[in-house]
Amino acid sequence: MRNKISIIGAGFVGATAAHWCAVKELGDVVLVDVVEGMPQGKALDLLEAGPVENYDLHIVGSNNYQDTAGSDIVVVTAGLPRKPGMTREDLVVTNGNIIREVMENVVRHSPDAIVILVTNPLDTMVYLAKKVSGLPRERIIGQAGVLDSARMRAFMAMELDVSVENTHAFVLGGHGDEMVPLPRYSTVAGIPITELLPPDRIEAIVERTRKGGGEIVSLLKKGSAFFAPSAATMQMVEAILKDRKQILPCCVYLEGEYGLNDICFGVPVKLGSRGVEQIMEITLTDDERAAMHRSADLIRSSMAALEV
Ligand code: TXD
Numbered sequence: 001m002r003n004k005i006s007i008i009g010a011g012f013v014g015a016t017a018a019h020w021c022a023v024k025e026l027g028d029v030v031l032v033d034v035v036e037g038m039p040q041g042k043a044l045d046l047l048e049a050g051p052v053e054n055y056d057l058h059i060v061g062s063n064n065y066q067d068t069a070g071s072d073i074v075v076v077t078a079g080l081p082r083k084p085g086m087t088r089e090d091l092v093v094t095n096g097n098i099i100r101e102v103m104e105n106v107v108r109h110s111p112d113a114i115v116i117l118v119t120n121p122l123d124t125m126v127y128l129a130k131k132v133s134g135l136p137r138e139r140i141i142g143q144a145g146v147l148d149s150a151r152m153r154a155f156m157a158m159e160l161d162v163s164v165e166n167t168h169a170f171v172l173g174g175h176g177d178e179m180v181p182l183p184r185y186s187t188v189a190g191i192p193i194t195e196l197l198p199p200d201r202i203e204a205i206v207e208r209t210r211k212g213g214g215e216i217v218s219l220l221k222k223g224s225a226f227f228a229p230s231a232a233t234m235q236m237v238e239a240i241l242k243d244r245k246q247i248l249p250c251c252v253y254l255e256g257e258y259g260l261n262d263i264c265f266g267v268p269v270k271l272g273s274r275g276v277e278q279i280m281e282i283t284l285t286d287d288e289r290a291a292m293h294r295s296a297d298l299i300r301s302s303m304a305a306l307e308v
Contacts, residue, residue: 005071005074005237006067006073006113008068010032010038010043012224014033015042016226017118025057027072029059031043031059032068046059065109074113074115078098080094082120082213087177095119116141116233117140121176121302122174123175126141126253127253127303130264142175142251145250145266146232148181150231151171152181155205169186170182171209171266173292173295176298177211180266183205252267265299
């Protein structure tokens with residue numbers, strides 16, 4: 001039997017996620033949106049690319065959650081993106097209302113699914129989704145760290161003129177301007193960049209990573225990034241569906257890890273068929289730990305606008 005992947009929100013990130021899903025043949029896809037006809041049109045268009053790209057999948061668009069019933073994975077991208085000048089936190093109330101409605105429907109029709117949230121402000125939306133759905137923390141995961149680490153890897157590869165394949169990066173913490181890129185744990189061919197680059201070049205990479213989302217928002221002028229965010233999300237989906245036990249930075253509900261409680265936050269986790277199979281606690285310097293806590297404070301201030 002093929003896996004069933006539902007994607008809620010058929011906008012830029014959702015539709016591009018469906019595209020990666022089809023190209024990688026991860027499973028059948030259901031694209032859901034509130035706009036009538038749009039998810040159906042995008043799904044049909046993607047289905048019609050199958051004969052050219054050689055994938056045999058069911059791909060349907062819908063405005064009805066009944067079509068998502070029994071999904072193995074649900075990816076939630078429904079919500080507004082940022083406009084130039086907006087922070088991710090500016091979206092909390094509008095997207096919070098959307099996430100409440102979406103999660104009720106998701107859980108009703110796919111109570112056993114693993115849910116991956118993408119909607120911003122990411123960490124706050126994962127927290128809200130966890131609270132309203134009652135899902136165990138293993139099955140409700142936010143995508144941010146894979147994207148932020150991919151951005152850092154791209155900048156490292158550009159700086160050192162090496163293959164992106166040689167790079168590894170860890171960006172932890174919240175998905176905001178206070179995210180925590182960790183140069184000591186970011187490597188090229190296994191060598192920490194702290195041994196390869198002078199401090200000012202590392203700082204420039206860290207800063208560009210932190211502002212990576214904003215850089216694209218200001219270039220696009222309308223909407224936000226979607227190729228890399230959807231690719232990052234699909235890496236998580238693939239790790240789960242293929243039980244890869246892959247260690248990736250993901251946003252999960254913390255119960256004391258890293259000295260943090262009752263917050264959803266980006267930390268390294270092991271992803272496999274049960275969802276989050278382990279939360280890895282890596283050692284941090286005092287400065288790194290302080291940066292994690294500053295990032296958590298920013299998330300808590302955005303959480304304060306939620307009524308949960
Ligand atoms: O790394 C990350 N986590 C992110 C997050 C990276 C990039 C984008 N990030 C956030 O994802 C962004 O700030 C937004 O909150 C979401 C979706 O971004 P996208 O670029 O895909 O936005 P679009 O193109 O506007 O698509 C959103 C769709 C749109 O088609 C709406 O009609 C739909 O969401 N929508 C809904 N679908 C279902 N149900 C409800 N209630 C609903 N409301 C809106």
